[in-house]
Amino acid sequence: MKIGIIGTGNMGRILVEALIDGKAISPSSIMITNRTKSKAMVLKDKYRELRVGANPREVAAESDLVFICVKPLDVFQVLDEIKPHLSPEKCLISITSPISTSQIEKKVSCSAVRVIPSITNRALSGVSLITYGENCSDHWKRKVEKLITKIGVPFHIDEKITRPASDIVSCGPAFFSYLLQSFIQAAVKETEIDEDAATIMASEMIVGLGELLKQGHYTLSSLQEKVCVKGGITGEGIKVLDNELGDVFEHLFQATQAKFKEDLDKVEVQFSNY
Known part of the structure; x- marks a missing residue:
């Protein structure tokens, strides 16, 4: 199987690196392209067998x-550009949350999938x-499932929970790294601990917390009960x-939902006349 990746910004690059490092596919089977070619060449320098296409059409x-x-x-615009090269036996994956698979299927005749990755991949x-x-073939469902399993845990979602699911999976690492940084900075400000030591301790703590949950030793609630004497x-x-967090996370989801609605409206304008 040959894989093409159009766009090697933050998430595109992460996908390339994860797919290769996870041995989902060899570098020689991947072709990438990017509007700013230097970003694509950075990956080419790292993985010599990787191929760089001149434009999205070639990929x-x-x-x-x-x-x-x-x-x-x-x-x-990219769909318009590559549509002639997407024959029915191929598969297209979009990684952006505001665009639905039904919108993509209006534009292309191949199988369509949306995969929203996480930096944790x-x-x-x-x-x-x-x-x-709706028209994705069983062949490509199996292929995509196998591919994604190499870089993380595939989790199937309905369109109606796209935004909150994305907030948890895709935005969550940024939200919680912000909270962890604030936690560290408060420790430095209020005590005699230095930032380097606090950062090491907090980072290892969060990794250990993840392992406790992953290995099934505790649930989130039971872990609190064990630590809280x-x-x-x-x-x-x-x-x-409990007293000071208040509705902060409710406000967070309200803000992301509002921005998502803006993006949905802009995308709908593009696809509505097609």
Whole structure:
């Protein structure tokens, strides 16, 4: 199987690196392209057998499976450009949340899938969200499933939960790294610990927490119960979090939903007249 990746910005690059490092496919079976060619050449320097296409048309023509990893409002134009090279036996994957598989299927005759990756996939971990198009063949469902399993956990979602699922899986690492940084900075400000030591401790703590959950030793709630001794220090800290966090996460989801609605409206304008 030959894979094409159009767009090697942050997520496009992560996909290339994860697919190769996860041994999902060899570098020689991947062709990439990017509007700024220097970004593609950085990957070419890292993986010598990787092929760089001159433009999206060449990548689509040379590939069985094509990933589109560009900004939401650029997808429509890319689809127009590569459509003649997407024969029915091929498969197209979009990684952008505001564009549905049904919209993609209006433009192309091949199998269509949406895969929303996470930066955690770079460590061959975390979840990748999958939505198959109504006309996606069983052949490509099996192929995509096998491919994504190499870089993380495939998780199938319905269109109606696309945004909250993306907030958790794709945006979540940024949200929680922000919280962890704030946690570290507060420790440095309020105590005598230095930032380097606090960063090492906090980073290893979060990795260990992930392992506890992954290995099934505790659930989120049971873990809190184990650490919070009645009348102890941890419980005092939990009280502060309980009192001061308030509706912060509700507000977070409200803000992301509002921005998502803006993006949906802009995309709909592009696809509505097609």
